Amino acid sequence: MDGEKRRSDPSAKLLEPGEGRFRQLVESVRDYAVFMLDPCGHVLRWNTGAERIKGKGYRADEIIGRHFFEFYPPEPGVWGFPNRELEVAARVSSFEDEGWRVHKDGSLFWANVVITPMRAASGQLVGFSKVRATLRNGAIVKRRCGRNW
Numbered sequence: 001m002d003g004e005k006r007r008s009d010p011s012a013k014l015l016e017p018g019e020g021r022f023r024q025l026v027e028s029v030r031d032y033a034v035f036m037l038d039p040c041g042h043v044l045r046w047n048t049g050a051e052r053i054k055g056k057g058y059r060a061d062e063i064i065g066r067h068f069f070e071f072y073p074p075e076p077g078v079w080g081f082p083n084r085e086l087e088v089a090a091r092v093s094s095f096e097d098e099g100w101r102v103h104k105d106g107s108l109f110w111a112n113v114v115i116t117p118m119r120a121a122s123g124q125l126v127g128f129s130k131v132r133a134t135l136r137n138g139a140i141v142k143r144r145c146g147r148n149w
Contacts, residue, residue, distance in 0.1 A: 033132040056103035
């Protein structure tokens with residue numbers, strides 16, 4: 001009966017799958033940076049949330065094609081940490097980290113990052129999705145202390 005109700009409901013058409021709807025979903029996310037990387041770590045897609053984060057984000061035309069190591073302070077970049085994140089994500093199906101990241105203007109912020117591999121139907125790695133949340137001071141303290149107040 002639930003399936004019959006969905007088919008007869010005019011709003012059900014709004015939920016039909018399609019790239020346009022999915023793109024609209026990703027673009028509507030404003031408090032998280034959601035972007036796609038190629039298998040080597042170059043930015044392919046960039047949502048408006050990534051541009052908006054604290055007003056210090058890159059515009060899509062400034063960052064697409066550049067390597068995502070630009071979001072890291074110099075030390076982790078030199079140590080190869082960004083590439084290691086991709087290697088781990090590809091091997092174990094995801095990678096999550098919290099740490100310092102760099103805004104376009106060079107200022108630092110604390111972020112939670114989840115990287116997930118994207119694979120073709122054949123299993124071939126075609127890139128990565130990356131979701132980044134900027135954690136504010138209260139969230140950082142809660143996570144470090146293990147409290148949820």
